[in-house]
Amino acid sequence: MALEPGADPYSKSMRETIKTVEATRSRRMTEEFTRITADQKADLLKKYHPDHKAGEMVEIKVGVSKGEKTPKEVEAVIQAYSRLEPKSFDLSDIDFDVDVLVIGGGGAGSSAALMAHEQGAKVLLTTKLRLGDANTMMAQGGIQAADKPNDPPSRHYLDVIGGGGYYNIPELVRALVLDAPDVIGWLQDLGTMFDKTADGTYVTIHGGGTSRRRMHAARDYSGAEIMRTLRDEVLNRGIEVVEFTSAIELLKDDKGKCAGAVLFNMETEEHFVCRAKTTVIATGGAGRLHVQGFPTTNHYGATADGLVLAYRAGAPFIFMDAIQYHPTGAAYPEQILGLLVTEKVRGMGAQLVNFDGDQFIYPLETRDVVSSGIIRECRERKKGIATNTGMVGVWLDSPMIDLKHGPGTVKKALPAMVRQYERCDIDMTRDPILIYPTQHYQNGGVIINDRAEAGIGNLFIGGEAAGGIHGRNRLMGNSLLDILVFGRRAGLNAAALSKKTKIGKLTLKHTEDYHKELEAAGISREKISPMLLPDYRTPDTKERQKGQVPLGGAV
Amino acid sequence: MAAKKAATKPKAKKAAKDAGPEMVDIFIMGKKYDVPKGLTIQKALEYAGMTLLRGCGCRGGFCGACGTVYRTAGDYKLKVALACQTVVEDGMYLTQIPFYPANKAIYDINKLEPVLEDVVQCYPEFMRCVQCGTCTKVCPQDIDVMQYMATAMRGDITRTADISFDCIMCGLCASRCPAETVQYYVGILNRRLYGKYIAPPAKHVAERIKEIKASKFDREIDDFMKMDQKELQKIYEARDIEPEDLAAETATAASGEKND
Numbered sequence: 090m091a092l093e094p095g096a097d098p099y100s101k102s103m104r105e106t107i108k109t110v111e112a113t114r115s116r117r118m119t120e121e122f123t124r125i126t127a128d129q130k131a132d133l134l135k136k137y138h139p140d141h142k143a144g145e146m147v148e149i150k151v152g153v154s155k156g157e158k159t160p161k162e163v164e165a166v167i168q169a170y171s172r173l174e175p176k177s178f179d180l181s182d183i184d185f186d187v188d189v190l191v192i193g194g195g196g197a198g199s200s201a202a203l204m205a206h207e208q209g210a211k212v213l214l215t216t217k218l219r220l221g222d223a224n225t226m227m228a229q230g231g232i233q234a235a236d237k238p239n240d241p242p243s244r245h246y247l248d249v250i251g252g253g254g255y256y257n258i259p260e261l262v263r264a265l266v267l268d269a270p271d272v273i274g275w276l277q278d279l280g281t282m283f284d285k286t287a288d289g290t291y292v293t294i295h296g297g298g299t300s301r302r303r304m305h306a307a308r309d310y311s312g313a314e315i316m317r318t319l320r321d322e323v324l325n326r327g328i329e330v331v332e333f334t335s336a337i338e339l340l341k342d343d344k345g346k347c348a349g350a351v352l353f354n355m356e357t358e359e360h361f362v363c364r365a366k367t368t369v370i371a372t373g374g375a376g377r378l379h380v381q382g383f384p385t386t387n388h389y390g391a392t393a394d395g396l397v398l399a400y401r402a403g404a405p406f407i408f409m410d411a412i413q414y415h416p417t418g419a420a421y422p423e424q425i426l427g428l429l430v431t432e433k434v435r436g437m438g439a440q441l442v443n444f445d446g447d448q449f450i451y452p453l454e455t456r457d458v459v460s461s462g463i464i465r466e467c468r469e470r471k472k473g474i475a476t477n478t479g480m481v482g483v484w485l486d487s488p489m490i491d492l493k494h495g496p497g498t499v500k501k502a503l504p505a506m507v508r509q510y511e512r513c514d515i516d517m518t519r520d521p522i523l524i525y526p527t528q529h530y531q532n533g534g535v536i537i538n539d540r541a542e543a544g545i546g547n548l549f550i551g552g553e554a555a556g557g558i559h560g561r562n563r564l565m566g567n568s569l570l571d572i573l574v575f576g577r578r579a580g581l582n583a584a585a586l587s588k589k590t591k592i593g594k595l596t597l598k599h600t601e602d603y604h605k606e607l608e609a610a611g612i613s614r615e616k617i618s619p620m621l622l623p624d625y626r627t628p629d630t631k632e633r634q635k636g637q638v639p640l641g642g643a644v
Numbered sequence: 645m646a647a648k649k650a651a652t653k654p655k656a657k658k659a660a661k662d663a664g665p666e667m668v669d670i671f672i673m674g675k676k677y678d679v680p681k682g683l684t685i686q687k688a689l690e691y692a693g694m695t696l697l698r699g700c701g702c703r704g705g706f707c708g709a710c711g712t713v714y715r716t717a718g719d720y721k722l723k724v725a726l727a728c729q730t731v732v733e734d735g736m737y738l739t740q741i742p743f744y745p746a747n748k749a750i751y752d753i754n755k756l757e758p759v760l761e762d763v764v765q766c767y768p769e770f771m772r773c774v775q776c777g778t779c780t781k782v783c784p785q786d787i788d789v790m791q792y793m794a795t796a797m798r799g800d801i802t803r804t805a806d807i808s809f810d811c812i813m814c815g816l817c818a819s820r821c822p823a824e825t826v827q828y829y830v831g832i833l834n835r836r837l838y839g840k841y842i843a844p845p846a847k848h849v850a851e852r853i854k855e856i857k858a859s860k861f862d863r864e865i866d867d868f869m870k871m872d873q874k875e876l877q878k879i880y881e882a883r884d885i886e887p888e889d890l891a892a893e894t895a896t897a898a899s900g901e902k903n904d
Binding site for chain 1: 683684687690691693697698700702704705706707709729730748750751752785805809810812813836837838839840841843844846847848849850852853856864865868869873876877879880881883884885886888
């Protein structure tokens, strides 16, 4: 950015509060803020967590999870009509005929594709952006696995289920924690470069809600390191990948089981029929729906497409009313608003500090609790720090890390973070950074079992689109783990099942039926999903585009 | 990506002076648009009316989809940026390079050895590197690409892995390379060789996998699975928390060598 040399990236009023933060720092270095009790947590969540804000959650009126609640923004894409006309769409011409169709090219999709391919299945991976353009690539902090002598997987189980508010589906947590060490071994075997000591022991640290240090990291490019390696491997194995192509509707056969999908080439706007013996949905989350107008840490394509497809085909949801707000999204400056400031910053000792230079919450409570604490501090107690654009946040005292662990620690352990702020002329090793919660993760999703099956036959789901694993609140480092555990299970089981599967006549009758339900519920015909990509056009642009016909005319 | 707006209306700029944000002129693939100051290049493209399909991925500086080459009016120098991480400047002429047709070798990582010969076999052209440093200048991650090409040519896989670690594989290095090498693919090959063959395998992971296969933890987990919330909660609340180990947290990957 083009700041004059020596110019302050922070406004005068922000600089004043930084001085307060600096003044209290030496006192806080030795101060540990008390963790709050279970009752206090419950009260804090009820009053300040965005999920509990009145009027934001609405009841789903159609489909198998009728009566359950979800944010308005999610409801809008769930209760919408297909991009296809199901009655007249021609399914007789099969463009792709495969054993396993994988929808989504992130960590879950790639690991599913690798596993299915290894079993000898003919695999097609379709993704609406490029292979690897996914939230996996953006995950910084790390991946949990109980693989140290003091940390049995049962301990991991306890942390996951307590963090999830005891709502988690036990068999899924069991699968998660018992597969975890094998996932680490698999990543090691693929040649990922995680932080290790000289004898090969993984360096592990705490994350919010962990009782053992079990976060494995690759500096702060943990997800990127996993994703670029999986992508390299998918390409090396010669798995067929179709990019810039989304799945816009699942297909079923006349026995009512999933039988592939209709694919849409987003560049040429052509439709293709893909018949598949088994299908894996690995389309990730919903951050780009911007629930309650929150900024998001999520990648460009996180628009809940897989949820829409699976739900229309009859797969039920769980916990679709539990959205995770990451406590530390960038609140300043404007160009990085909402981007992730990894939990590792807190894991390494940076405290959350208010206008008065005081701590107000233990920094490694679970994410829902920390987020609610920050919202309370800013909204009710009015002890946030305002920026010049009207955003309010609290300080994350990042300079504490080098003070605790020695100069150069932040640069070495958090290069992505340092770079992100350097691009804005902020030196996070010297100055604190301003943060506020940001929409980060969908805790719920489509219910799966421990084989990653979605319950409608021949359909598997891996990654963030699946629900039940994390209860109502996921812990840091369990998402990179979850996508690989259930991505791999989805791929393995989909390949095995494909060997026994014979697909009958293809149909979109389920879409027709869903349309009838929508009509009966009085849903407007103008509502169409999946969204595929968020719409960031300005109102001016939309106005000027009105009435346009495609180039080449409309004949 | 298609420019759908015919031209920027001159009155927009005037109106902006009265109430709206301060505007700057940018030239998207040579065509002028005026956009509010302070937007990232990516948001400026959207402000200009474009719907991005190519050249936009994570929007957070990690995926490498939005590598951008630009020049500002009055300057001959070409600069590079990630469109999602860089704020527009007045008089910026820009084009995105969302894809570069670089050669990626297809290999079986299990059949390679961590030696120079095997890297050369995958990418014979990389030894043509003339150490001109154009790649280093063009890297939006500020990686010393030329340096890791030098260590790679020496067969120092450990150093190459370490120096290239922050690569987001946008491909801008390859796009400017006079020797037509593919630095970013050489980088990931070296990192995978390092991770798989040079970094010592974690004994504690192998041990744990063995224990899990022997069902060592099944009973305790099965017991937890049967408990109701009250019981579980009691155990959860009472669990001890391992103290932070400050020394371990600061240890890092690779060899402990310093690259800069």
